[in-house]
Amino acid sequence: MARIGQDIEHAKELLLQSKLVAIPTETVYGLGGNALDEIALARIFAVKNRPRFDPLILHIASYHEVKNIAKNFPDNAIALTKRFWPGALTLILPRKDHIPDLVTSGLNTVAVRVPDHPLTLDLLKSLDFPLAAPSANPFGYISPTTVKHVNDQLGNNIPYILDGGKCKIGIESTIISFTDDEPRVLRLGGISLEKIQSIVGIVKLPDDLSSQPKSPGMMKSHYAPSKDLIFGNIGNQLNQLAKSRVGILSFQKVYSEVPENQQFVLSPAGDIEEAARKLFSALRSLDKLDVDFILAEKFPDHGLGKAINDRLKKASARKVKK
Ligand code: TXA
Numbered sequence: 412m413a414r415i416g417q418d419i420e421h422a423k424e425l426l427l428q429s430k431l432v433a434i435p436t437e438t439v440y441g442l443g444g445n446a447l448d449e450i451a452l453a454r455i456f457a458v459k460n461r462p463r464f465d466p467l468i469l470h471i472a473s474y475h476e477v478k479n480i481a482k483n484f485p486d487n488a489i490a491l492t493k494r495f496w497p498g499a500l501t502l503i504l505p506r507k508d509h510i511p512d513l514v515t516s517g518l519n520t521v522a523v524r525v526p527d528h529p530l531t532l533d534l535l536k537s538l539d540f541p542l543a544a545p546s547a548n549p550f551g552y553i554s555p556t557t558v559k560h561v562n563d564q565l566g567n568n569i570p571y572i573l574d575g576g577k578c579k580i581g582i583e584s585t586i587i588s589f590t591d592d593e594p595r596v597l598r599l600g601g602i603s604l605e606k607i608q609s610i611v612g613i614v615k616l617p618d619d620l621s622s623q624p625k626s627p628g629m630m631k632s633h634y635a636p637s638k639d640l641i642f643g644n645i646g647n648q649l650n651q652l653a654k655s656r657v658g659i660l661s662f663q664k665v666y667s668e669v670p671e672n673q674q675f676v677l678s679p680a681g682d683i684e685e686a687a688r689k690l691f692s693a694l695r696s697l698d699k700l701d702v703d704f705i706l707a708e709k710f711p712d713h714g715l716g717k718a719i720n721d722r723l724k725k726a727s728a729r730k731v732k733k
């Protein structure tokens with residue numbers, strides 16, 4: 412199993428040897444490696460079993476470093492970083508030529524963000540290269556929000572996990588592309604659409620119908636538990652399925668027909684941020700239950716609820732045919 416600790420010097424030593432370190436962020440844990448080192452990058456794809464067509468996000472300590480990575484940095488992108496960095500916002504910008512193709516999957520753009528976690532920021536400040544860090548989970552599975560999540564799945568394949576506690580947002584960063592004339596959201600995430608639009612005005616939304624996704628995170632099935640997940644009206648489903656064989660993910664409501672230990676109510680008080688924080692842990696717990704199906708409610712369609720619904724929709728896309 413991986414060593415677990417808070418030793419930034421040790422993390423740095425490993426990274427300098429092309430090894431990987433799991434890093435805490437405010438969104439989810441990342442699987443970090445030197446973004447300018449092809450051996451480290453190849454390891455990231457191998458450990459996650461991630462296809463090389465899915466590019467990586469670069470993590471940097473401050474927005475001053477964007478100029479080392481991107482060819483230009485439009486004014487409205489700068490405005491967003493001033494408001495939200497460090498934070499759950501990833502920008503897609505035209506790349507500089509020295510960024511390895513393994514980072515960008517050969518695209519002429521690069522993804523970059525400044526994460527908001529004190530340990531990881533200290534680590535980044537001590538390095539003279541950016542960290543490439545996808546979420547620290549096997550490709551396609553639920554992202555990790557605790558050290559245990561990382562260790563359970565990747566612990567045998569990485570030497571060290573920096574222990575930064577539970578992730579305080581719990582859902583991945585919002586990705587905004589600045590490669591078209593106008594900004595476009597490629598992935599809904601930890602900074603709500605409303606907050607983004609309060610800075611840059613109306614932005615274009617992910618185009619679900621696109622067969623050539625601009626961001627592979629837009630693939631139809633992703634963020635998925637191994638069990639079949641049905642997303643939508645739970646009441647309707649309960650009429651058709653054996654109630655003892657389902658697990659439930661809900662916002663506030665308890666369903667009296669189903670045993671209580673098979674239900675995960677994310678925020679009885681109706682706090683959508685609390686729900687986001689608990690979402691991935693609850694999905695992992697549901698995945699371990701002895702049930703045939705996970706039924707997930709549609710969450711309120713505002714704030715982080717939009718990102719929660721996006722993840723649940725993708726989690727439901729894999730196997731279940733309705
Ligand atoms: O919150 C987060 O963003 C976390 C933490 C660790 O920072 N990271 C994360 O990384 O979620 P990952 O690799 O699991 O998801 C990154 C997404 C992928 O869907 C990838 O396709 C997209 O970002 N992406 C990366 N570079 C891109 C690019 N140049 N153009 C379009 N999409 C890009």
Ligand code: MG
Nearest residue numbers: 545546547554
């Ligand atoms: Mg991921």
